[in-house]
Amino acid sequence: MLSTSNMLKMLERYENCTYGSMEIDRSTTNAEQNSYKEYVKLKAKYESLQQYQRQIFGEDLGPLSLNELEQLERQLDCTLNRIQLIRTQSMLSQLSELQVKEKMWIEANKDMQDKLEKVNQAGPSWTGGENGCSYEQQNQHPQSQGFFQPLDCNPNLQIGYNTLGTSGQLTSSTNGQNLNGIIPGWML
Known part of the structure; x- marks a missing residue:
């Protein structure tokens, strides 16, 4: 209980x-x-x-x-x-x-x-000559003479540059090639 x-x-x-x-x-x-x-x-x-x-x-x-x-x-x-x-x-x-x-x-x-x-004071300068390419050496230091070397330029290898004697030859030969589509005229 x-x-x-x-x-x-x-x-x-x-x-x-x-x-x-x-x-x-x-x-x-x-x-x-x-x-x-x-x-x-x-x-x-x-x-x-x-x-x-x-x-x-x-x-x-x-x-x-x-x-x-x-x-x-x-x-x-x-x-x-x-x-x-x-x-x-x-x-x-x-x-x-x-x-x-x-x-x-x-x-x-x-x-x-x-x-x-x-x-510009220490190194060579490149200027345009009769061939379009000439090298002038200005006040080069003895250390830099081995580094900067003149390059031989061939005026016939310049792209877009035609001399008076060869312009007729290039245009006549390239016109035929342009029509055939082989080489464009500006590459010659």
Whole structure:
């Protein structure tokens, strides 16, 4: 049989289960009510922000008073000034970046010109002569004489260069070959 202590423990557990679930139901109801209140507040704030946005874009200005319109105008002026300041700062930073790049390119260009002048002063130069190819040696250093060597040029091997004596021969012989499609005239 059940002793009184067992009976009391059982009644205590029954009360905890029954009344504990009621407390949980109450807390759930309170949470739902709090959530609904928060939803209503957020919805009102959202609608207010939408109304403000429309007013900023120049819509729904009719219900505003003169003071509200002046306040809106001041806010728009302040916002416009901030936008212009940010744009100006952005343009100035881009300008300074471009100036740094310009200085780099100018220095690189100077270095290339200096190297080119050194090469022109120390090495040979190629100029066009009567054959279209001649070699002149200018102030060569003893180390560079083994590196730069004159080349023998044959004027008949120049592509696209016809001397007066051979131009008639080349055109008459190449016209026939062009028609046959064997070798184009510019390759002879």
